[in-house]
Amino acid sequence: MWASYDAPPAKSFHVDFLAEAIYQPRDAFVYAASLNQVEVVKRWIDKKLNIDELDKDGIHALYMAAQNESLEVLELLLTSGANVDQQQENGKTALHAASTWGRVEAAQLLLVHQASIGSRDNDGQTPLHCACRNGHDAIVQLLLNSGVDLFVADDLGATPIDVAQDWQRLDILDMLAGMQKDG
Structure with a gap:
């Protein structure tokens, strides 16, 4: 048994x-x-x-x-x-999933197939918001290299920078600050 x-x-x-x-x-x-x-x-x-x-x-x-x-x-x-940009009932796409869970290879594959880096879920959050919240540096870098908008705000007015700050993702904040200076 x-x-x-x-x-x-x-x-x-x-x-x-x-x-x-x-x-x-x-x-x-x-x-x-x-x-x-x-x-x-x-x-x-x-x-x-x-x-x-x-x-x-x-x-x-x-x-x-x-x-x-x-x-x-x-x-x-x-x-x-x-x-590639099919949304679930909550508005999230496959790129949101890869960004939330830190699945770098999946995110790369989705981007090769032209996934929208600016897609928004039902709360207005982008894949970059998800990666910042969950501390996935490699995904953040991948999205930055793809030209993602750092300043897009979700429905509550939070940008990815705000999310990284709220969750104390210091490495990501450094990355984003570096992009602000370069951009």
Whole structure:
């Protein structure tokens, strides 16, 4: 008998995944994308599934692939026509996810596919706001190198500089101050 803290047998993932796919196919597609399940995602794309559709929680596959840095699935979705700037119900894009979670390779891939560096979520926050809040220096630098606007304010009037200051992200504040002097 498996104790509650033990890992379940390997085949239970497949059984659970199959049950999920039968009852909530959209949710299972998003879940597969988050786990970098390339073959599963390919099969669903081949069946002409709308890859930009949101699941029951308002999340889309590209966002989850970026959040979990599922790079193979991210590339597959992008080359299969996924909208690089598709927003979730909360307005966040895949670049917001990569910026929030510090997923540098995912952010680079999204930028190669022309993701909007100025996209705003429902609170008016950009990917730069997210990276500043969470202390992801490499993402901040990547966005700065891409020409992001340092002075864009969210719905509460906070700029990325304000966010970095509020969260005491000193390295990021130094980076942003350097860009202000250069720019």
